Amino acid sequence: MKNRFLISTALLVYSFFCYSQSEFPYAWLAGNWVGDGFGGTSEELWSEPSADGTMMGTYRHHKGDGSLNFYEFMVMDSTGLRLKHFNPDMVGWETKEDFVHFELIEFTENKIVLKGLVFERKSDTEMEIRLDLKNGDKQWTEVFKMRRK
Numbered sequence: 024m025k026n027r028f029l030i031s032t033a034l035l036v037y038s039f040f041c042y043s044q045s046e047f048p049y050a051w052l053a054g055n056w057v058g059d060g061f062g063g064t065s066e067e068l069w070s071e072p073s074a075d076g077t078m079m080g081t082y083r084h085h086k087g088d089g090s091l092n093f094y095e096f097m098v099m100d101s102t103g104l105r106l107k108h109f110n111p112d113m114v115g116w117e118t119k120e121d122f123v124h125f126e127l128i129e130f131t132e133n134k135i136v137l138k139g140l141v142f143e144r145k146s147d148t149e150m151e152i153r154l155d156l157k158n159g160d161k162q163w164t165e166v167f168k169m170r171r172k
Contacts, residue, residue, distance in 0.1 A: 048131065049072075049142075054172070055172040057172050058170060059167060059168055060166075062087050079096075104125040140153070151169070154167070
């Protein structure tokens with residue numbers, strides 16, 4: 024009986040690992056990333072996908088002088104990416120009920136393509152994030168060059 028339990032447990036763990044890697048092509052995003060962006064330093068930390076494929080992440084930005092600029096709390100799932108911004112004192116930018124949503128366009132082996140945002144794996148230790156921004160009539164794409172910590 025004990026051997027049957029151990030074999031069942033091992034098969035369950037193995038099948039979950041295989042399932043999560045094949046079912047969730049964005050799992051490569053998991054880990055700790057650091058890079059540039061917005062004229063300072065950007066840091067992202069992403070969890071492994073949960074059983075339903077949801078990943079949670081945090082973002083922290085420091086200005087060029089090293090002072091903390093803002094935080095984000097993020098959730099990635101089959102609908103895309105939802106996030107909320109916070110000042111260094113944890114006062115939220117969005118109202119309690121609101122959040123920013125980047126709708127899913129597609130997941131590929133090396134890209135997470137969302138409306139207005141792309142995560143692209145360049146290697147196992149490098150990725151590029153492209154964020155489309157608009158302020159009045161001005162539009163641009165902010166590019167973040169990230170490396171795995």
